[in-house]
Amino acid sequence: MILKVVTRNLQKHPFLNLIKVIGLSLALSGIVFIVLFLKSELSYDKYFKNAERIYRYSITDSGFFGGRHFARIINPVYIPDLKEAISEIENFVRLRPVRGGLMKYGDRYYGVNQAFECDSTFFQVFDAEILVGDKNSVLENPASMVVTESFARKVFGDSNPVGEILTIPPGQYYGQAQDFTIQGIIKDFPSNSHFHPDFLATPVQDQLRTGWAWTYLLLTKNASPENVKAGIANFFKNNTESDSNEIKTQFHLQKLTDIHLNSHKLREIEPNGYLRNIYVLAIAAIILLLIAISNFANLSLGMSGFSSKYLFVNKILGSSKHSVLNYFFIEGLFIVLATILLVLLISFPVNSIIYRVYGLNLLSNNLLLLFLIFLIFSVVTLLFGLMPVLRSVFLSIRNEIQKNTSSVLNNGKISRTLIVFQYGFSIALIIAVIVITKQTKYALNSSLGVKEDNVICLESVHASLQQKFGVLKEELLKYNSFESVSAMMEPPGGEANDMFAFEMEGYQSDKENEEFDGIGVFPCDYSFATIFNLQFLSGQNFSEKNTDVEGSGEYIINEAAMFRLHYSNPDDIVGKEFKLIFSTLGSGIEIPGGKIIGVVKDFHLKSLKSIVEPLVLFKREKLWLINFVISYKPGLQEQALNDINTVWNSLFPGYPFQYEHVGAMYKKVYKSELLQARLLSVFTIIALFICSMGLFGMALITTQRRIKEIGVRKVNGARVAEIITLLNKDYVLWVALAFIIASPVAWVAMNKWLENFAYKTSLSWWIFAVAGILAMSIALLTVSIQSWKAAARNPVEALRYE
């Protein structure tokens, strides 16, 4: 019977109940996706059987790149000996990146996103799932290769790739072509893996002795990484000829499962996530939950008056407290079930959008977790949502008996607190969204070439094309759709990590730099400053040729480098003699000495999170100019792209033409911030929506309750405007109170967030004003609809009864 009454009662107030359900569903959907995303972030690399025992090995040395911490190590020739020397190291694998970005099959080239040359021990360390071939033997021989399913499909279509030969074409990094025989196929690495190579191959010769490689050590069970580190230090002491006390190298072991969230070294395989984002999202989820529940509680509280007569009559007929509980429980259960149903309906399309945009299939394989989230949400909602209702219902039944009229519930205090609470959170969220968006926009606009929005980049072009940069430039500039063509060592958003020693007239090393006094360098084409509109503080741009004779070399430095070289006035340093020294012996590379000819304002090649390092720009011809950048005349994008295509196909037939807008490349750098901003905006909209719905419901209930009062006031001469003011006054006060509470909290939180950036926007007062005004207007708009309706009513209607 309760069931019957509940359903009929729900039908009697379809709008209010719909508000409840929609509010809860939006929040629950948000929570579901946050939790699933967090699970994916926190589960990185855990699927490897040995994950708990795998450590990535890295070193830092104050004499090596100024002590910068790289994720990979150079010349890892000694790693096998290390394994022999230290018993706690069970196995190792070195991953050396395959460079050049192209593989040749037959006479066609295929782009490669990521690939490694590795030791034959790969599968003993990482138990990746293999589809074709035997794990133990597939990489046994040199020049063996395993490809992923998707890469195999890309190159070979449906035909069987095993036994086929793929070739690394000769290029900058590879003197001659290298052939690999495909021995097996592995499954694509899952999205929660910190690397996603297209293929793995054992080197043709013993290339793993030199160059850079990410190095992973598999420790024995119960081994302590501290011991292993000590063991490595010992190993170095015994095997280095130099005085053993002189070793300043520090050794680091990072747990595999910590890499994704806790490793922010240089040259990571892929950009990693941030623990901070996890916190932000978790807090957002909790806020959503609290807002949704308080909203539900508030509406239930308001609506409990509707069923008070039913409960009163039932009491007279002999129902117990128990059945009152039952009634509200079943009513709540209905709402919660409807919510879950709606969430399921929302989830599938949302999931497919996320899958399309971010390649994350969050719903798959998470049935149990999903069920758990629903269960916890239901219990928490029922519990918290019903608590205040029950309290007031038991009170009101007593009222009812004494007054014997439909009761006036005095739930003002609880409702008020809940609404202040909801609006407080919403205002804080609005502030957060504005600040994050503002900072991201600022960061993007300060990045190289983003503001102009007419620069495209051909990233890491193949070495044989790099040689022909001059020709390409010449050809392109024949078309009038282009403004400028340049080339540079690092792509926009990349890290300029290289440091060379230098000589400069009148310069003396600081104490801290005595051992290795290097300065950041950046080889580029002479038009680099032009294409990116670098601002000259003093001096002038490069002359329009890329080669200079010894003695007339040209260097442009940035502001940071000027301070690094002990000058504070740009005019003073221009004209000073300067020379970079390339120290690798036998390379035959000489950088012509000459003068500092210009000082430019600091520009942001890298993310604004790090401080701009001292940088010396110098020109090179045919060397180190790995990334081409091309700017076209504004509005001529389509024509320019056509023209490049024409030139490209005539100059480099066979090579794929791949480009990206510089803006898009920087968006990748700030991917995490952009994602954060987008998610938070969605949550803010949801939160505001829930709050307004709740407020709307509350207003509906309150005005119904005050109908008689309004009637009496009107009969006594109150005008509509006065009634509206009377009804709205409370809400304005509540939102104002919420604003006063939320603002300082948001201020502190956002200051903390901005600390992640070396360069940041200010927390201006207008951000807070906008948030407050926005929340206030939404609240007023919502409430005024009800207030106006109530105020405009004919008072006779309200007073007819009694």
Add this chain to the structure above:
Amino acid sequence: MIKLRNIDRYFDSKFQRTFVLKGVDLDVEQGEFVSIMGPSGAGKSTLLNIIGLLDEPNAGEYYLLGDPAFQLKEKKKVQYHRSHIGFIFQAFHLIDELNVYENIETPLIYRNVKTKERKALVADLLDRFNMVAKKDLFPSQLSGGQQQLVAVARAIVGNPKLLLADEPTGNLHSEQGEMIMKLLKKLNEEGMTIIQVTHNEAFANYGSRIVKLVDGLIQEDYQVKK
């Protein structure tokens, strides 16, 4: 059956105590039909509520069916409501969400009567009150007289020993009121103890005894002359 001794019921406000009932003594025997009369604010409804265990006296003793009702626990009170006391109100107080049949059925559900038996009992009453055709209608679809008829049916369906009626005819016009009073009289003749509160002299005379209450005190208490 009902024994009230020295019942006080008052409300404390800041500076003074307002008595609604003061020193009320009342005995009602099985089978009586008592009409409580008096001006507004005399404490009639409060007295009825105390008798019906909906309100508690601040002082005094109340014995219901020989049990000390002023000491009853909440759970025990529920038992009394379920099996011994039926209520009728001026405002009918039907459950708006239930139809006629379900409204009458409700008390039986609380008494854990089996479905089959419930059906029989409700069908009996519907038949007796000529409401079979209206059993699927909701309270809002009925006239006042019909609603009160349903309320009476609901009050007596569990065959209570005591029927309490708080101005059962207050919201009805005279013809409907008369019908309800005739019904109550008939129920009384069948053996049910009834206490009603009323303003209406004529309707009070349907009962066997009249108690006049003024300002919380019993002023008159006499048998109705037949």
